[in-house]
Amino acid sequence: NAGVTQTPKFQVLKTGQSMTLQCAQDMNHNSMYWYRQDPGMGLRLIYYSASEGTTDKGEVPNGYNVSRLNKREFSLRLESAAPSQTSVYFCASEKVGEAFFGQGTRLTVV
């Protein structure tokens, strides 16, 4: 039982490049989330998905797109990366009020 798996763990991008962060959960949870964590800012919600086929904006959605491919997978795409998107990204899934987090992706945009 792997829980929530994120890939990659580390990534360096040049400004303007695109990439997709992958997230998969094997706990049959309906809700999935993407957060970013910056020093002194806590975790800020980018997008979330309450169920397969639905997505909704969080606190900081600009510059990101998401796709809930199926119940297991929820991906986050940066179409044109900017230095302001340098951060640690966390994916999470939730059931009955208990959220489980992936290990995080440390993204640097230069």
Next chain:
Amino acid sequence: GIQVEQSPPDLILQEGANSTLRCNFSDSVNNLQWFHQNPWGQLINLFYIPSGTKQNGRLSATTVATERYSLLYISSSQTTDSGVYFCAVAYNQGGKLIFGQGTELSVKP
């Protein structure tokens, strides 16, 4: 949207001491969780506690929903308790889960 405020922002303790962390939130919620982020960045769910009191070993939590706050108690602190403690709330289970800015705890031997 919901606002979540945690206090204190930082806390330094000697091993063995007790502490209380507070989480205030701006609206009625049906989902409140406490998390611990260890020094390696891993986030672990401690409690799901939209109301009432729960205990797990040296940790306990109380939420007074009518007054919109929650408290996390750590007793007999250990160095392994170090890290950042986050409170997160949502209107419902499976809804937008919004985090506070955390309390950074450092337990000294």
